[in-house]
Amino acid sequence: MSPIVKLLAQRIALSLLLLLLISMVIFAGTIILPGDVAQSILGQSATPEALANLRKELGLNEPALQRYFSWLFGALQGDLGTALTSGQDITTAIAGRFGNTLFLAFWAAVVAVPLAIFLGLLAVRFKDRWPDKLISAVTLASISIPEFLIGYVLMFVIAVKLRWFPSVAMVNDSMSLLEKLNAIALPIAVLTLVVLAHMMRMTRAAILNVMQSAYIETAELKGLNAFQVIYRHAFPNAIAPIVNVVMLNLAYLVVGVVVIEVVFVYPGMGQYLVDHVSKRDVPVVQACGLIFAAVYIGLNMIADIVAILSNPRLRHPK
Amino acid sequence: MSDTLLKVRDLKIGATIYPPGEKPKDIEIVHGVSFDLAPGKVLGLIGESGAGKSTIGLASMAYGRGGVKITGGEVWVNGRDILKTGHRDVRALRGGEVTYVSQSAAASFNPAKKIMDQVVEAAVEQKKFSRKDAEARARTLFAKLGLPDPDNIGDRFPHQVSGGQLQRCMTALALCPEPDLVVFDEPTTALDVTTQIDVLMAIKEAIRDTGVAALYITHDLAVVAQVSDDIMVLKMGNTVEYGNVDQIINNPQEEYTKALVSVRSIEHEEKAPTPDPVLSVRNITARYKGTNFDVLKNVNVDLYPGQTLAVVGESGSGKSTLARVITGLLPPREGEIEFAGRKLSPDLAGRSREDLRELQMIYQMADVAMNPRQTVGTIIGRPLEFYFGMRGAEKKKRIIELLDEIELGEKFIDRYPAELSGGQKQRVCIARSLAAKPKMIICDEVTSALDPLVADGILKLLLDLQKIEDVAYLFITHDLATVRAISDNIAVMYQGQVQRYGGKSKVLSPPFDDYTDLLLSSVPEMRLGWLEEVIANRKMESAGN
Numbered sequence: 001m002s003p004i005v006k007l008l009a010q011r012i013a014l015s016l017l018l019l020l021l022i023s024m025v026i027f028a029g030t031i032i033l034p035g036d037v038a039q040s041i042l043g044q045s046a047t048p049e050a051l052a053n054l055r056k057e058l059g060l061n062e063p064a065l066q067r068y069f070s071w072l073f074g075a076l077q078g079d080l081g082t083a084l085t086s087g088q089d090i091t092t093a094i095a096g097r098f099g100n101t102l103f104l105a106f107w108a109a110v111v112a113v114p115l116a117i118f119l120g121l122l123a124v125r126f127k128d129r130w131p132d133k134l135i136s137a138v139t140l141a142s143i144s145i146p147e148f149l150i151g152y153v154l155m156f157v158i159a160v161k162l163r164w165f166p167s168v169a170m171v172n173d174s175m176s177l178l179e180k181l182n183a184i185a186l187p188i189a190v191l192t193l194v195v196l197a198h199m200m201r202m203t204r205a206a207i208l209n210v211m212q213s214a215y216i217e218t219a220e221l222k223g224l225n226a227f228q229v230i231y232r233h234a235f236p237n238a239i240a241p242i243v244n245v246v247m248l249n250l251a252y253l254v255v256g257v258v259v260i261e262v263v264f265v266y267p268g269m270g271q272y273l274v275d276h277v278s279k280r281d282v283p284v285v286q287a288c289g290l291i292f293a294a295v296y297i298g299l300n301m302i303a304d305i306v307a308i309l310s311n312p313r314l315r316h317p318k
Numbered sequence: 319m320s321d322t323l324l325k326v327r328d329l330k331i332g333a334t335i336y337p338p339g340e341k342p343k344d345i346e347i348v349h350g351v352s353f354d355l356a357p358g359k360v361l362g363l364i365g366e367s368g369a370g371k372s373t374i375g376l377a378s379m380a381y382g383r384g385g386v387k388i389t390g391g392e393v394w395v396n397g398r399d400i401l402k403t404g405h406r407d408v409r410a411l412r413g414g415e416v417t418y419v420s421q422s423a424a425a426s427f428n429p430a431k432k433i434m435d436q437v438v439e440a441a442v443e444q445k446k447f448s449r450k451d452a453e454a455r456a457r458t459l460f461a462k463l464g465l466p467d468p469d470n471i472g473d474r475f476p477h478q479v480s481g482g483q484l485q486r487c488m489t490a491l492a493l494c495p496e497p498d499l500v501v502f503d504e505p506t507t508a509l510d511v512t513t514q515i516d517v518l519m520a521i522k523e524a525i526r527d528t529g530v531a532a533l534y535i536t537h538d539l540a541v542v543a544q545v546s547d548d549i550m551v552l553k554m555g556n557t558v559e560y561g562n563v564d565q566i567i568n569n570p571q572e573e574y575t576k577a578l579v580s581v582r583s584i585e586h587e588e589k590a591p592t593p594d595p596v597l598s599v600r601n602i603t604a605r606y607k608g609t610n611f612d613v614l615k616n617v618n619v620d621l622y623p624g625q626t627l628a629v630v631g632e633s634g635s636g637k638s639t640l641a642r643v644i645t646g647l648l649p650p651r652e653g654e655i656e657f658a659g660r661k662l663s664p665d666l667a668g669r670s671r672e673d674l675r676e677l678q679m680i681y682q683m684a685d686v687a688m689n690p691r692q693t694v695g696t697i698i699g700r701p702l703e704f705y706f707g708m709r710g711a712e713k714k715k716r717i718i719e720l721l722d723e724i725e726l727g728e729k730f731i732d733r734y735p736a737e738l739s740g741g742q743k744q745r746v747c748i749a750r751s752l753a754a755k756p757k758m759i760i761c762d763e764v765t766s767a768l769d770p771l772v773a774d775g776i777l778k779l780l781l782d783l784q785k786i787e788d789v790a791y792l793f794i795t796h797d798l799a800t801v802r803a804i805s806d807n808i809a810v811m812y813q814g815q816v817q818r819y820g821g822k823s824k825v826l827s828p829p830f831d832d833y834t835d836l837l838l839s840s841v842p843e844m845r846l847g848w849l850e851e852v853i854a855n856r857k858m859e860s861a862g863n
Contacts, residue, residue: 215425215427215428215429222439223440224413233428233431313475
């Protein structure tokens with residue numbers, strides 16, 4: 001087996017192992033939490049018989065290990081269980097909302113990632129001159145202000161005063177793509193402002209690091225202009241760290257949007273999770289935790305795979 | 319067009335330096351240098367580090383490395399002053415009319431791109447050739463430079479070819495756009511001595527066949543004598559002597575040039591072996607973890623008290639691996655090491671503090687072997703504390719003694735490594751190893767990063783200290799001149815085996831085996847026509863090809 005295939009296989013296997021461990025942690029965590037699910041469903045006034053019946057119905061009397069495995073195998077087959085509070089099938093309930101979250105994250109990424117990399121390249125080209133300092137200052141400011149504050153300010157200025165975009169990001173299946181994009185314009189703007197600085201600064205640092213190399217001097221002595229040097233010779237060698245930070249931010253776009261979804265009343269996973277945490281609906285919390293963990297681990301795995309593939313020494317062994 | 323391709327007049331170059339704790343200041347590093355170069359001719363620029371030779375070479379492309387700025391004078395290329403033209407003209411000059419070959423091709427090729435893409439880039443970008451024609455020309459050049467498989471080598475990535483091959487690819491890169499002038503900046507310095515002469519010959523033939531002019535920059539007068547028509551000797555940014563190659567080599571006028579031309583001044587009588595060696599390496603076979611290839615194969619050598627064993631060989635011969643085995647960093651697969659009459663534990667963790675004290679090491683890169691945030695006094699004082707528990711006045715007295723021994727003196731005690739020159743740093747490293755009062759010191763290429771005259775001083779110091787302290791040296795080097803200067807015994811290593819071993823006079827006298835012959839004959843000699851002679855007389859191909 002070629003070394004690169006082996007490395008990739010190892011990396012993927014590691015991700016799967018990690019996901020399995022996380023599933024144990026999630027399951028154990030929700031068991032350790034104080035309180036009793038049956039009690040919280042039926043309320044303080046429930047009779048002991050009713051509690052016992054419900055416990056039996058929910059399978060809470062089975063040993064924890066057995067419950068874990070039946071939960072895990074169910075999850076593997078796409079069955080995440082039933083919500084305790086509403087009796088709804090969790091997979092069905094989550095599917096639409098997860099789709100909405102991915103939809104928002106995707107379009108935020110489409111705006112933020114190219115913009116961040118472009119600004120990073122621009123900052124390198126004009127290093128230590130005013131464009132570099134301006135880009136750094138603005139992105140730093142935007143990452144330092146809490147996202148809900150940016151959200152409310154944008155909502156007030158753009159939605160309420162200027163009336164360019166709606167203040168509440170309600171979407172449903174009957175809307176066309178353009179209508180949906182119009183509805184989520186503000187959340188996209190806020191998310192972009194939040195993740196931009198991190199990616200832009202990492203791009204700048206990674207490329208500047210590469211710019212110290214002797215082969216950059218070779219490129220300059222070939223008479224290439226500054227953008228050709230950066231784009232052709234520096235960028236390909238800076239891909240691994242850039243992809244890494246991009247993936248971390250993509251993961252944040254999926255997992256960390258809870259606040260934004262609440263601010264803009266967007267029907268995504270975050271809202272759903274917050275609702276059910278407050279109702280102590282353990283199966284839903286477990287399901288959301290598992291999905292978020294899978295997204296996080298998956299994106300980081302992709303980052304590592306890209307880093308491995310972008311290394312010519314691994315791709316083309318001697 | 320005029321008969322001068324490159325005309326440099328009163329060139330002045332400055333730089334901004336940032337001394338620690340002081341305000342940045344501007345200094346001048348080249349003080350008014352003038353020369354002419356006719357089409358198709360080769361001018362050698364020679365000098366030690368800090369002489370400004372690379373800076374002058376890059377100035378002929380209107381380029382300043384880092385904070386370096388051209389502050390005055392004129393540089394005329396093909397009848398126009400390139401210091402006065404705009405950005406666009408300078409870019410058209412670079413990579414078109416004037417190209418550059420750097421010291422380390424390994425660092426100067428972009429690791430993420432195929433060799434061919436990089437070789438033809440300038441020619442295509444400067445619209446000298448179409449991509450297709452440029453590739454055809456590159457393949458012709460690959461063949462001319464003696465690269466294997468010239469039709470396909472361009473499809474490889476830089477890490478897939480050897481150092482010597484990559485240096486030839488870099489030459490092809492520079493010649494591809496049909497430039498009028500190529501700046502060769504120490505193009506063979508990073509290569510093994512046997513590889514160097516092949517690359518040197520390839521460069522020389524390529525210059526002759528293409529009729530290109532060249533600036534050839536090096537610190538090695540013997541090398542520049544083989545390729546140049548004229549030579550300019552530089553020191554501290556000033557011209558010392560400028561004339562044709564025959565005059566400079568055979569009839570130098572200035573004292574400094576004479577010092578460069580003369581061979582090493584050190585004479586060292588070979589000592590006879592004593593009955594009890596301080597170090598005995600017995601049947602050592604070693605390999606690195608995760609590989610299935612023995613880097614050392616059944617190595618046997620002895621080192622006697624107060625003597626020097628030189629381990630000489632090219633990169634990949636296993637000489638540094640031998641040092642790793644002796645120090646315990648790489649436990650061997652077979653064999654054992656006897657040191658000062660006792661058997662040494664194969665791995666570092668199993669060795670006593672006394673073992674560590676008696677076996678010290680000095681490294682090639684003195685500046686990375688010291689903590690930049692510690693003073694010289696702290697650096698030398700550490701082994702005194704660690705091995706002898708010295709404190710306060712007693713420790714300080716010993717530090718000053720050691721500083722006197724390495725000819726630096728007490729005033730250096732509070733300095734930081736960044737304030738020292740390369741030679742001074744290496745002296746501090748020597749003092750640090752001597753502070754432990756060792757029986758033996760492993761010197762791993764300790765003079766390779768230094769200029770010849772500075773290296774000479776270090777070698778003299780090591781020999782003097784050997785007499786005073788009665789310490790044995792295991793001296794690892796690729797430089798045969800160093801070996802001649804200081805050794806008592808020599809082990810020639812080749813592909814992990816000791817090829818030839820014994821007293822200096824025996825090892826360096828004929829009859830030779832083929833490898834030792836190749837190695838000895840490859841050391842550049844300071845006479846005209848040496849290169850052609852040695853190529854014609856070779857019995858064996860060098861391994862690094």
